[in-house]
Each structure stands twice: as C-alpha cells, then as structure tokens.
Amino acid sequence: MSRKLMMERLKQITFKNRIIAIFLISSLIPFICLGFISFYTINSILGNKVEAALQNNLNQELIVLENTLNNINHVSQQLAFGGGTNKLLEELVHETESYNQIQLRNNIKAELNIISFSNPNVGLIMYYYPEACTYDFENFRLRSEFRPDQLPLMAKYSEITYFGPHKSYNGSMNQYVFSTMRKVNLPDQDVYLYIETGRNALETLFAPENRKSDSRRLLILDNDGRIVFSENEGAFPVSSMFPGHSSAANVSSGTYEAFYWNKATSNQGWSIVSLIPKNELNQERNSWLLQMALIFVVFIFVAVITAWLLWKMVYNPLDKFNKEIKTLIQTNTNYTGLTKIPEFDYLLYQIRDMKTKIWDLYGEIERKEKRRADLEVEKLLYQINPHFLMNTLDTVHWLAVFSGHEKIDKLVLSLNKLLSYNLGKMGEATTIGKEIQALKEYLQLQQIRYDFQFDVDIEVDESTMGLSIPRFILQPLVENALYHGVSDEGYIHVDIKLNQELEITIQDNGSGMTQAEIDALMLDESKESQKVGMGIGMRYVKRILQANYGERARLEIKSEVGKGTIVTLRIPVTGGEQAL
Known part of the structure; x- marks a missing residue:
C-alpha cells in the first residue's frame, strides 16, 4: 500500500473513530508497558529465585543424605574392622560347646545393641553369609526373606556397596531406607555386614x-x-x-x-x-496472566465506554452547532438550547451573535440596494443636463468654426473634451496616457481663462503610459497648485516615473505653506482642510487612493513659504498590468 493511499484512508477516518483510537492508544500503552514489566518481574522471580530456592533445598537434602550414609558407613567400619565383635565371631566359629556358643552369641548381640543404641540413625544391623544365603545376629525381626541381589544398587566400591532407597527389611517399620554391605575382616570366613538407616532418619x-x-x-x-x-x-x-x-x-x-x-x-x-x-x-505465572487478561478485557471495555462518552460529549455540541449553522441564513430564531459545557456554550453564543450580525447586515444591504436603485434613477436624470450641455457646446463649436472665431472654437473644443472625460465615473480605472491628455485640455482652458502667464512642464516615462490609475487624480492636484500657489511667471512641473512603484510628483514655485497648514490639509476633516483652501480636491485624491490601494499608497506634501510646494504620490503597480 502506497503512502499516498494510506494518507487518503487516514483522512477518511471519522472524528468519532479518531477519538476512540487515540483514547485507547493513550490508555493502553501504559497498561501494556506495565504488564510487560510485571510479567518480566514474575518470570524472573520464578526462573531465578524459585529455581534457586529449589536447588538450595535439594542441596540441603543431599547434605542430610550424605551425613546419614556417612554415619552408617562409619558404623560399618567399626564393626567390620573392630576387634571386639570380630573376635567374638572368631571364637564362635571355633567353639564346640553349646553353652559357650550361646554365651558368645548373646555377647555379639549385646555389642550390636550397644552400637545401635548409640547411633539413633542406624536401624537394622545383621551379618550376611552369601554362600549359604543366610543371615544372623539381626537386631530386629525381618519382615521377609533377605535378598540383597534385589536391592537397588546405588554405588559400588571395593570395600563397600550402597543400595538406594528401598523398603526396610525391619519388620517393625515400614519406611524407605538406605543400606550398605561391607565385607567383615575375618580370616577364612565370607561374611558381610548389612546396615540400614534408622527410623525417621529420612522420613521427610x-x-x-x-x-x-x-x-x-x-x-x-x-x-x-x-x-x-x-x-x-x-x-x-x-x-x-x-x-x-x-x-x-x-x-x-x-x-x-x-x-x-x-x-x-x-x-x-x-x-x-x-x-x-x-x-x-x-x-503463579498462569494465574497472573489470567488476571491480567481479565483486567485487560475490563480495561478495554471501560476505555471504550469512556471514549464513547467523550465522543457524545463532543458530538452533542457539534450537532447543535450544525443545526445552528443550517438555520444561519434561513431565520434569525435560535432553535437549539445550550450544551451545558462552558467552552461550547461560549462558541454557541459567538455563533448566535454572528448570526444576529449577519441578519443585520442583510437588512443593511437591502436598504443600500434600495438606495442604490434610487440613485441610479437620480443619476439618469442628472445625466440629461450634462449631455444637453455637451450637445449645446458642440453646436457653439460649429458656429465658431463657420464664423471664423478660432479662439472660441479652441476653447469650446477643449471644454467639450474635458467635460466628456470628467463626466465618467469618478475613481474608476483609466490610464496614465488618458489622464495626461485630460490634464492638457484642462491647462489649455486655464491659459485662455487667466490673464497671467505660467509654464507647465509635463515629463512622463513612456513605460508608464499604459499603466492603470484611478480617473481624475492629476487635475485636482495641478488645480490646487495653479489656484493657490502660481502667479505671473509661475512654473508647474509634473513628473511621472516608474521605479518599484509608480511615483507622481507635482511641483510649483508658488507661495508655499507652513507646516501647520500642511498638517491641517492632511487631516480628513473637511472644515480644517477648507481653511487652507485646498479642501475638495485634496480630500477627493486621498479618498480615491484609500479606496483603491489602502495603506499601500502614500501622499506626501513638502512646502516652504515663499519657495513653493512639492506634492508626491506613490502608487503600487499590481503585477505591472496595464489598462486596456
């Protein structure tokens, strides 16, 4: 599966499923980590400490068993190589009188009883004659026929043989015992000493x-x-x-x-x-695993229920928001109640406040549209008189031509062109070239009208002629320079060039202004601007720039009393596009 396909599928997961998944993951990861740590700890205890304890117990049992076997080995050495009992056995072999034989047998049994009494870990003791398969001098009654060849051989050495656990031949006890057989050191006799461990020696x-x-x-x-x-x-x-x-x-x-x-x-x-x-x-490990499995199932169930409750806590407010938004443009009535969650109720109040403002805006737009329709009708009515005036001026133009009055003809023709340009919608887009042409018509009329001489120098970068600017933006600034600064031998310089932005400079050598007059002129209050005599035109230029460019356009005025004024416009060129 590609990464892109996987991302697309993840995007299709609903908000509900995402909440449940995130909640489960964030809840289960600590639980699983704790479970692994606990399992590792228990497994370590069982695998190390319990095993060590078992091994230690087994070593203790081995020591007990070795001590017991060493004890019966020591007893067998005393009897097999000692002088007392062996001497009595030699005398018994050579004794012919019955009385003395009985006396010797009693002495031998007494010796064996003393040794058995002094060693409580020793049980059955007797002598075994392998050639005759008989036994003698047993200190306890035997339960059955003695068969040493059937005893479990545990270890065999040159002098002694150890037999593993077996049922004792002692008729007075029914326990497992260890036993040994050792050859007795007697000349000309094949006799073995058989010894068992005693009662309770290895009972546990x-x-x-x-x-x-x-x-x-x-x-x-x-x-x-x-x-x-x-x-x-x-x-x-x-x-x-x-x-x-x-x-x-x-x-x-x-x-x-x-x-x-x-x-x-x-x-x-x-x-x-x-x-x-x-x-x-x-x-213990299985019991722990079972408990952890049950806890895990319960935990999953609780986590899912909690995630579902969390989802409902979010879903109900979202549902109310959905209903509120659906009725946003249908009615101004609030159909849904509050969520009883402060954060969501705050957002709901914001939506309702926005809804109220939208409906108020609807009402205002309706009122403005009605007013606009009224203004359109009023505009049509007002356009009748300017068109009538232009038609009349056109008639005067032809009368002047026929009568040979060239100066009147030139005045009427310039006025007609200027009125035609200025009657367009104020502030709509035009080009630098058209704006310069209208400015020239205006200056021609002013030179005919006034009786003093002034020079106007227009310097325009050819690359700017097709750039788009708002209509009727140069004439008010030149008119202000002409009316309020220029007298005989006056000079007005219009410079238009393109750097990173369009820069328009209008400079005159008139009377100039103080800084207080400049500050008042830059204010947007009509009363203050009218005091310095440049109110209407300057307000128009400022508002047109603000409406079309916002803070990106700048209007600067620098003036010095008695030397003149410089008005500079800096207008952004958006993408270098030219007006068609």
Whole structure:
C-alpha cells in the first residue's frame, strides 16, 4: 500500500473513530508497558529465585543424605574392622560347646545393641553369609526373606556397596531406607555386614505419604546416571537412564517433557534429582496472566465506554452547532438550547451573535440596494443636463468654426473634451496616457481663462503610459497648485516615473505653506482642510487612493513659504498590468 493511499484512508477516518483510537492508544500503552514489566518481574522471580530456592533445598537434602550414609558407613567400619565383635565371631566359629556358643552369641548381640543404641540413625544391623544365603545376629525381626541381589544398587566400591532407597527389611517399620554391605575382616570366613538407616532418619525425604500436598518427586541416580529409585515410575522408570544426565557435571537443572528438574551430585558420584511439574511451577505465572487478561478485557471495555462518552460529549455540541449553522441564513430564531459545557456554550453564543450580525447586515444591504436603485434613477436624470450641455457646446463649436472665431472654437473644443472625460465615473480605472491628455485640455482652458502667464512642464516615462490609475487624480492636484500657489511667471512641473512603484510628483514655485497648514490639509476633516483652501480636491485624491490601494499608497506634501510646494504620490503597480 502506497503512502499516498494510506494518507487518503487516514483522512477518511471519522472524528468519532479518531477519538476512540487515540483514547485507547493513550490508555493502553501504559497498561501494556506495565504488564510487560510485571510479567518480566514474575518470570524472573520464578526462573531465578524459585529455581534457586529449589536447588538450595535439594542441596540441603543431599547434605542430610550424605551425613546419614556417612554415619552408617562409619558404623560399618567399626564393626567390620573392630576387634571386639570380630573376635567374638572368631571364637564362635571355633567353639564346640553349646553353652559357650550361646554365651558368645548373646555377647555379639549385646555389642550390636550397644552400637545401635548409640547411633539413633542406624536401624537394622545383621551379618550376611552369601554362600549359604543366610543371615544372623539381626537386631530386629525381618519382615521377609533377605535378598540383597534385589536391592537397588546405588554405588559400588571395593570395600563397600550402597543400595538406594528401598523398603526396610525391619519388620517393625515400614519406611524407605538406605543400606550398605561391607565385607567383615575375618580370616577364612565370607561374611558381610548389612546396615540400614534408622527410623525417621529420612522420613521427610522418602515418605511421599507424609507430603501429599507436595507434588515434588525425587529420583536417585547411580554414578552412571541410571535411575535406582523413582517416585514417578511412569515418566522415569527404575533402571532407565536419566534424560538430563550428561558428562557435564555442572548441569544442575533443566526440563524434560512436563517437568522441571534440579540435580545435586554427591562427592561419591551418585545424584539426587527433584522433579516438579511445569504446570505447578507456572501456576503463579498462569494465574497472573489470567488476571491480567481479565483486567485487560475490563480495561478495554471501560476505555471504550469512556471514549464513547467523550465522543457524545463532543458530538452533542457539534450537532447543535450544525443545526445552528443550517438555520444561519434561513431565520434569525435560535432553535437549539445550550450544551451545558462552558467552552461550547461560549462558541454557541459567538455563533448566535454572528448570526444576529449577519441578519443585520442583510437588512443593511437591502436598504443600500434600495438606495442604490434610487440613485441610479437620480443619476439618469442628472445625466440629461450634462449631455444637453455637451450637445449645446458642440453646436457653439460649429458656429465658431463657420464664423471664423478660432479662439472660441479652441476653447469650446477643449471644454467639450474635458467635460466628456470628467463626466465618467469618478475613481474608476483609466490610464496614465488618458489622464495626461485630460490634464492638457484642462491647462489649455486655464491659459485662455487667466490673464497671467505660467509654464507647465509635463515629463512622463513612456513605460508608464499604459499603466492603470484611478480617473481624475492629476487635475485636482495641478488645480490646487495653479489656484493657490502660481502667479505671473509661475512654473508647474509634473513628473511621472516608474521605479518599484509608480511615483507622481507635482511641483510649483508658488507661495508655499507652513507646516501647520500642511498638517491641517492632511487631516480628513473637511472644515480644517477648507481653511487652507485646498479642501475638495485634496480630500477627493486621498479618498480615491484609500479606496483603491489602502495603506499601500502614500501622499506626501513638502512646502516652504515663499519657495513653493512639492506634492508626491506613490502608487503600487499590481503585477505591472496595464489598462486596456
């Protein structure tokens, strides 16, 4: 889509839609920005702080488990390499008398009970004979046949083997325990010491029934990353490889299918893994998103309603303005009420005031048109006498020709031409050439009329002859110079030239005027101008210039008593157009 077409479509959007769009954009942008910031903050909390907390808890559980295993490892070392119990076992093997055998067995059990009592984290203790698949000296009753080959192997070393969480063989408890088997240091005997963790040693860690409200599940991995214990057999079956295990030992968290996992690895190489469903970890985030979505919908609804109310607040006054404008030229009656909004009511008052003035202007125009029609009739009546006078002068002209009176003929002919020119509409456009020709006719009449001699020098730039100026503008100024300044041997100079504007200069060498007389002459009050004797002609020139050019035309008078007067007109030339 071109930019021009897009701009055209934007121009076609209504004022109502623009208000709603602008209001929605200005309202929603802060809300959306706040939403993104909140989402980023919550996501940061869930992704960093919650994960860090889970990892810390898992590390604490690993420490507890390592301490427990170290404890049973320490006990196994005492029994497997200690002198007391091993010596009793050697004596029991070589003893043949029943009484002494019973006595030795009781002593061995007493030793085991002392060790079990002094180590509360130790549970079932017994000796296992792999060749006969039998056990002896157990400190608790076994719940079932002892099968060490079925125990989940967690880590195996040269001297000791660790088994992962499994149901205890202790018949007095039903809990998950860890266990170890260590070969006893006895000559000529294949005997292993079996030890389980005690009651409640790992109850909070491996007792899912005690944390039903906690959806977290645990895995135990051997040194190779194989699952030896799983609280989620469906997704992580025992004996399978853990998907998050890798050669990179620093990988401690990740995702697999619908779970987030955290892993902590012990110093021996086995690991403990915590599983949390993604939907639970994202529950707070999803809850926040749902709340924000609901708030967003409500916000949109409120914003649209608010924008609509704002539009109605603007539309109702506009409708009143529309009705008021429609009746503007039809009637002077106000049909609409006020908007009850001060700013709009002020504009409505202005429109009604304008309406009243327009109707007053209509009435004034009607009155002027009626007066104009009357003046046209009156003008026709007045034109009868000037035409009759011109016809009469034309008859006198021919009589003078036939009678041989050349001076009378010349006077009558000049008067006839001057009257013909001056009877045109005052102030209408003419040319410099025509105005100069009429001025020459006027001066010829004045030279015949007056008995004193005066010289008139007319200097006109040829390029100005066709320029348009108002009619009858030179004669009044020359007439003033002639009547009020020039006497015998008088001199009048008319200069017309074109620079950036048309400049007309009329200069005489008459008696001149004082500055007070010039100021009075330039006033527009007829009484003041008549006092200096140049009122009618000067007022006419000033008003014609004002009517045709406004402030663009200038009239200047410079005079000195006893030396003469200079009158200068500066008239703008609009585009250099010439009158036809």
